[in-house]
Amino acid sequence: MTRTCLALRLLPIFLLLSCSGASLAETGKTRPSPYAGQDARSIKSLSAKDIAELKRGGGWGLAKAAELNGIPGPAHLLELKNDIPLTADQVSAVAGIFNRMRADAIAAGKRLIAGERALEQAFGSRTLTDESLRVVLEDIGRARSALRYVHLSAHLKTFPLLTGKQIARYKALRGYGTDPCAKAPAEHDPMLWRKHNSCD
Numbered sequence: 001m002t003r004t005c006l007a008l009r010l011l012p013i014f015l016l017l018s019c020s021g022a023s024l025a026e027t028g029k030t031r032p033s034p035y036a037g038q039d040a041r042s043i044k045s046l047s048a049k050d051i052a053e054l055k056r057g058g059g060w061g062l063a064k065a066a067e068l069n070g071i072p073g074p075a076h077l078l079e080l081k082n083d084i085p086l087t088a089d090q091v092s093a094v095a096g097i098f099n100r101m102r103a104d105a106i107a108a109g110k111r112l113i114a115g116e117r118a119l120e121q122a123f124g125s126r127t128l129t130d131e132s133l134r135v136v137l138e139d140i141g142r143a144r145s146a147l148r149y150v151h152l153s154a155h156l157k158t159f160p161l162l163t164g165k166q167i168a169r170y171k172a173l174r175g176y177g178t179d180p181c182a183k184a185p186a187e188h189d190p191m192l193w194r195k196h197n198s199c200d
Contacts, residue, residue, distance in 0.1 A: 042117075042120075043113070043117050043120050045116050045119070046113065046116055053109075054112060055106065055109060055110070055113070056106070057109060058105070059075065059151055060109075062148040062151045062152070063148075063151040063152050063155055066151075066155035066156070070167060071159050072155065072158055073155045074094045074095075074097045074101060074154050074158050075098055075101075077162075077170065078094055078095060080174075081094075083169070083173055084166050084173070086166070090161055094158055094161060097154050097157045098154070100154075101150055101153075105147060105150045108150055109147055111139075111143040112140065112143040115136065115139045116140060118139070119136050119137070119140065
């Protein structure tokens with residue numbers, strides 16, 4: 001076999017290996033981490049938005065188990081008090097629950113932020129041991145659990161204050177378990193309702 005013939009027969013194999021090598025090189029390229037940029041945070045595990053929410057006593061999504069199972073929370077009840085509607089006595093009672101919840105949530109949120117800051121500083125200073133890591137995480141866990149309890153227990157306290165009709169109205173206003181296009185509420189013009197909810 002001539003040298004030229006051998007080269008021609010080996011050409012497809014060479015090309016295949018070259019392409020495979022290029023493909024492997026491509027897949028080996030580094031991609032930015034989804035955490036890129038978060039390394040500049042003062043507390044890496046919390047965004048500025050998270051910290052602001054915790055400091056103001058916001059829900060931080062911790063009460064979804066209640067909210068999405070039809071147990072309203074005080075903050076949204078007060079926002080929707082005229083649309084549900086709530087009586088003056090109900091508003092007063094719900095406002096009391098909300099004010100206590102917010103005060104307790106702010107205190108628990110501060111403890112959670114402090115715990116995350118302690119974890120941040122310990123990793124940054126390279127002083128963590130297995131045992132000290134466990135202690136810091138347990139502190140954070142207790143703070144988070146306390147914060148979640150504050151929010152969920154507020155939902156539990158509001159539930160007995162409401163009628164079944166008010167709870168159904170709350171759920172509809174919040175968009176839970178309802179198709180707005182199925183039927184317009186009695187107080188709305190059906191055509192306008194469908195238009196506003198992009199039903200057509």
